[in-house]
Amino acid sequence: MATAEILAEKKKVQGINSDYTEKFGFSDPETGYAYKAPKGLSREIVEQISEYKQEPDWMREFRLKSLEMFENRPTPKWGADLDQIDFDDIHYFVRASEKVSQDWSEVPEDIKNTFDRLGIPEAEQKFLSGVGAQYESEVVYHQVNEKLEAQGVIFTDMDTALREHEDILREYWATVIPPNDNKLAALNSAVWSGGSFVYVPKGVKVEMPLQAYFRINTENMGQFERTLIIAEEDSDVHYIEGCTAPTYSTDSLHSAVVEIVCKPGSRVRYTTVQNWSQNVYNLVTKRAIAQERATMEWVDCNLGSKITMKYPSIYLLGEEAHGEVLSIAFAGEGQHQDAGAKIVHGAPNTTSSVFSKSISKDGGRSTYRGLLEVADGATGTKSKVVCDALLLDEKSQSDTYPTIRIGESDADMGHEATVSKVGDDMLFYLMSRGLSEEDASKMIVNGFIEPVTKELPMEYAVELNRLIELQMEGSIG
Amino acid sequence: MSTDETTKIPVCPASELGPGDRRIIEHGDWLIAVINCDGQLFGIEDRCSHDDGPLAEGEVNQADCTVECPRHGSIFDLRTGRPKTLPAFQPVKTFPVEIIDDTITLEV
Numbered sequence A: 001m002a003t004a005e006i007l008a009e010k011k012k013v014q015g016i017n018s019d020y021t022e023k024f025g026f027s028d029p030e031t032g033y034a035y036k037a038p039k040g041l042s043r044e045i046v047e048q049i050s051e052y053k054q055e056p057d058w059m060r061e062f063r064l065k066s067l068e069m070f071e072n073r074p075t076p077k078w079g080a081d082l083d084q085i086d087f088d089d090i091h092y093f094v095r096a097s098e099k100v101s102q103d104w105s106e107v108p109e110d111i112k113n114t115f116d117r118l119g120i121p122e123a124e125q126k127f128l129s130g131v132g133a134q135y136e137s138e139v140v141y142h143q144v145n146e147k148l149e150a151q152g153v154i155f156t157d158m159d160t161a162l163r164e165h166e167d168i169l170r171e172y173w174a175t176v177i178p179p180n181d182n183k184l185a186a187l188n189s190a191v192w193s194g195g196s197f198v199y200v201p202k203g204v205k206v207e208m209p210l211q212a213y214f215r216i217n218t219e220n221m222g223q224f225e226r227t228l229i230i231a232e233e234d235s236d237v238h239y240i241e242g243c244t245a246p247t248y249s250t251d252s253l254h255s256a257v258v259e260i261v262c263k264p265g266s267r268v269r270y271t272t273v274q275n276w277s278q279n280v281y282n283l284v285t286k287r288a289i290a291q292e293r294a295t296m297e298w299v300d301c302n303l304g305s306k307i308t309m310k311y312p313s314i315y316l317l318g319e320e321a322h323g324e325v326l327s328i329a330f331a332g333e334g335q336h337q338d339a340g341a342k343i344v345h346g347a348p349n350t351t352s353s354v355f356s357k358s359i360s361k362d363g364g365r366s367t368y369r370g371l372l373e374v375a376d377g378a379t380g381t382k383s384k385v386v387c388d389a390l391l392l393d394e395k396s397q398s399d400t401y402p403t404i405r406i407g408e409s410d411a412d413m414g415h416e417a418t419v420s421k422v423g424d425d426m427l428f429y430l431m432s433r434g435l436s437e438e439d440a441s442k443m444i445v446n447g448f449i450e451p452v453t454k455e456l457p458m459e460y461a462v463e464l465n466r467l468i469e470l471q472m473e474g475s476i477g
Numbered sequence B: 001m002s003t004d005e006t007t008k009i010p011v012c013p014a015s016e017l018g019p020g021d022r023r024i025i026e027h028g029d030w031l032i033a034v035i036n037c038d039g040q041l042f043g044i045e046d047r048c049s050h051d052d053g054p055l056a057e058g059e060v061n062q063a064d065c066t067v068e069c070p071r072h073g074s075i076f077d078l079r080t081g082r083p084k085t086l087p088a089f090q091p092v093k094t095f096p097v098e099i100i101d102d103t104i105t106l107e108v
Helices: A003-014 A016-023 A043-052 A057-072 A109-117 A120-127 A146-150 A158-164 A166-172 A183-191 A424-431 A437-453 A458-472
Strands: A130-135 A138-144 A154-157 A196-200 A210-215 A226-231 A236-244 A252-254 A257-262 A267-274 A280-290 A295-302 A307-310 A313-316 A322-331 A336-345 A351-360 A365-374 A382-391 A397-406 A412-421 B008-013 B022-027 B030-037 B040-045 B066-068 B075-077 B097-100 B103-107
Touching: A043 A057, A043 A183, A057 A183, A109 A120, A109 A130, A109 A210, A120 A130, A120 A210, A120 A458, A130 A154, A138 A146, A138 A154, A138 A158, A154 A158, A158 A166, A158 A196, A158 A226, A166 A226, A183 A257, A183 A280, A196 A210, A196 A236, A226 A236, A226 A267, A257 A267, A257 A295, A267 A280, A267 A458, A280 A295, A280 A322, A295 A307, A295 A336, A313 A322, A313 A351, A322 A336, A322 A365, A322 A437, A336 A351, A336 A382, A351 A365, A351 A397, A351 A437, A365 A382, A365 A412, A382 A397, A382 A437, A397 A412, A424 A437, A437 A458, B008 B022, B008 B097, B022 B103, B030 B103, B040 B097, B040 B103
Parallel strands: A130 A210, A196 A226, A210 A236, A226 A257, A236 A267, A252 A280, A257 A280, A267 A295, A280 A307, A280 A313, A295 A322, A307 A336, A313 A336, A322 A351, A336 A365, A351 A382, A365 A397, A382 A412
Antiparallel strands: A130 A138, A154 A196, B008 B103, B022 B030, B030 B040, B066 B075, B097 B103
């Protein structure tokens, strides 16, 4: 390689650690913030959040009851190590802007600039049906295509939904994930703020995706958005979420709850491209119900965060319902991606598949944790689980914890798992075709995750490949 | 229960089970909770269908006529035994309850 090329390559490699900061890890000054709660969690803070949002009594009571559940539950000891989280060292509510705008020009300038840098307004123009942008605890921008609105589609932030669509929200609220489901769901239920509410009426097909983007700016911040999607009979919707945060030396916490109800014959796809900075604990509960003939698909890409614990679940409760989870986890230095899937076959002739791909490098740790359950009475079910792990070096780690419970004798279940290492023979073969060692390695990784990226809309597939290439920089040598 | 044979089990004097109170009865392999919900009496299997743990130790909501599983929060309708929220999705059994000569009586 010529000297100039070597220098350019070196510069590229040296610049890797600063790339996240430049692209996503920058922070804004907290000037003009409407409210920032002091650190720590108490009954007073929870009451204050509810009062600040002028919520109905039932929601305030729901929050306070959830707080008790959170306090009574121990921190989970299974999975990733959560002992370092200091729940008293977190700001539980930060309001950056007084209102939700429907026009980017009305969003406070610093915040607008942030979303400009992240490319959200541009993406909205090009290929989205609606956008929600959450900054700190609340949504600052929300807009949905007028045609969809005319068809009765509701896509709004959760706080607005509670004010404007209280009846429908209350009917489904916490029915998929009750607050006492687990400690982090209880925490979210106590201090939730922001998130999306999506309602798709019977027979309506939302052709282009709806997107929400979540941004943490403050140090030691907790973001607790809550999303509820209701897809009525024979409707179709694709919801995409992305998330980033500044790089700080202290930890932040993201703990969301996502509930989805797929009515008979509907189809919901929920795609996540998680790229939190590496000081964020990402502890999320996601669960969907699929009724008769409905299809639920989770496409879950975990690239960022310090620790992620997330296992998107599907309860197939109606005959012939179908569920799919496609999962990618990428664990680099200092990261533990404890991800997976949970599928419960609760009705006859239901089908499901789980494809999980994990890549570990530089001492990172990826875990696949999955549960596949066939309930008593769920005859004629079919399911396939494939989890593949790729290790890029000797010091990285991959674990697989699959659990299968079968309550019916005629269930058709398949489980495949592979762990592979990028071997010298693979690299040698590609290098003999003229590729550099680094490009050869990237090509192997891209081929490895291709079954998942091909399911993403093109713009996201390109972005995901680019992010993984960035993570891969300097991994050889 | 599909069997034709039923057994009537005395639970306690009616005056001992006020609104919101509950009593657990053991009958063979069954644990059954008798619950006074705002003056109405219900008999429900004391088992959450999610993880088979005890159900009736949970909070009774007398307005909604439900009991909430104390471990993971599934809410069961006392009238039907059906869960109204996940993670449980299968119903538990319910049993008729009546007052005979001032004694709460469970029919199993």
